Amino acid sequence: MKTILQSIVGLFFLSTAIAQNTLSPSNFEYLNASSWSGNLMYINYSDGKEVNIRTTLKIFLKDDTIIQEMEFPDEPKANYVSRIRIKKNGTYFGNEKVEALDFTEGKITNLTTSYQGRDNNKKANIYKTYMFGEQNLSITKTVVFQKSGKKLIRNRYTYNRQ
DSSP states (O other), X not given: XXXXXXXXXXXXXXXXXXXXXXXXXXXXXXXXXXXXXXXXXXXXXTTOOEEEEEEEEEEEEETTEEEEXXXXXXXXXXXXXXXXXXXXXXXXXXXXXXXEEEEETTEEEEEEEEEEEEETTEEEEXXXXXXXXXXXXXXXXXXXXXXXXXXXXXXXXXXXXO
16 A cells, blocks of 8 residues: 555656646747847857847747747848747747746746757757746857857847837
């Protein structure tokens, strides 16, 4: 009987731990149909200098997809729309593996993801940290080069709700 009870308690804690690292479209509901204005800071590949440009963002939800419409008033050719699906039972945010999550009252507040890719033609582990709030939002891309272990913040979007 003691072993059965320990197994049930163990499964409860395991399922709770797994659930805490999974996303659901409902976690993003409070961001649906929202408009944001802010800034993109990025490190220029050619000279390594920091560049800042104005940007706006609109977020929409459709089923299991978060749609982000980004505009750059000073560089309209850079405007784009991204569609990020929640995949693999909530363990992937698009093609990015969910590494850590924080929630407040069922609303997602912090999300850290990772994926392997290339940055400046070098293999890298890439991490994105999304910080969501009622009035503020930021997305930070951190690159860790596989060969050297060198780490840098490649870009950061910071927004205020309009």
